[in-house]
Amino acid sequence: MTFTIPIENGDAVKIAEAESQRTLYPYVTGTSIVAIKYKDGVLMASDMGGSYGSTLRYKNIERMKAIGKHSLLGASGEISDFQEILRYLDELTLNDNMWDDGNSLGPKEIHNYLTRVMYNRRNKFNPLWNTLVLGGVKNGKSYLGMVSMIGVSFEDDHVATGFGNHLARPILRDEWHADLSFEDGVKLLEKCMRVLLYRDRSAINKLQIAKITEEGVTVSQPYSLKTFWEFSSFHNPTASAEGSW
């Protein structure tokens, strides 16, 4: 970050540059992540958009990544901070591997680590501007949790970030049940993603669905949802209110 500062007060230059090292606002952001537990593990959905304020700058961002053998991390918020978190996790999983003791970090451990990282950054007033979703399966047990940028964390059978919390969670509360089949799980996620597509202006119609089971992680190829815009009231929206838009 650069500042133009009047030169009369030379100290102000040094102080301002020192001040500017903290995150103040996000720049390139990803929108919601929606995730559910199902019969064999966890399903997670996200779109591939990266917005620069109101501009849709990037349309090919993968916001879900496999971590180690047992976990899947999805992030909304600042993309560069997500990439930084992936670097932290790379180091964590590398060190875990180097022990070479047959043990590997499970989703619960990764979730705890991420919670500590986010909380500690918040304590230093320099947050990582993300809301993270951590899903995974280890030893047959599924795990799904969420961490916010100030360190609030919890686990549940279904989670969603950002707009997903407002639009997708109510659908999940109504229609989620234990032991969903893969097809039903995907249908449920697509239902949520379609609502988000209609109502979240930063959502784009290019999404991926990731699945994590005991066998590992698979991230689908990007695809788009069918949408319907031919509602009669969309055709002449001002019919009942002349002069409005």
Add this chain to the structure above:
Amino acid sequence: MTKQHANWSPYDNNGGTCVAIAGSDYCVIAADTRMSTGYSILSRDYSKIHKLADKAVLSSSGFQADVKALQKVLKSRHLIYQHQHNKQMSCPAMAQLLSNTLYFKRFFPYYAFNVLGGLDEEGKGCVFTYDAVGSYERVGYGAQGSGSTLIMPFLDNQLKSPSPLLLPKQDSNTPLSEAEAVDLVKTVFASATERDIYTGDKLEIMILKADGIKTELMDLRKD
């Protein structure tokens, strides 16, 4: 160059209510299981009660990330204590530790509203109530959190204990039986749930006695 202000707050209120009542040989600690942020519910099944020692159970509402960090600090300090003293911490000792831990962050507080319940060295129930920066006192009953203003006056009415200023010092524990105290707790939470949007979903009740801890779950309104 004016000082730049953060456009985010390091604090959030995740809501919820905690209550504890001390009896002659038991202590009841209860809290709802709703975790919220703003006008959204994050989880309907989040426990706010944590056992710190055999005879000391902490219930905290407020900012969940700070509550979690506070519990970690207390848990690890308790472990060190056990290594050094070869015994568990008593409830009054844990009460002092909690106060000191909170005051340690006097200038960037843990946004946690705590009620500590347990059994004292004589086996009688004890409840300690705190503010966010560690000022505490031993009481016969306590309520903290978003529903505390609704619950406390009712508890005052039902459990009014003698003034702590009287001499000789009178027992502030309730003469109610364990079953009556649990019933009272269920009543106050059902009432608080009606009017406090941050309280609801489920009620978790822990009953601490000399022979162990019992947990009970009760449904509350989900709206």
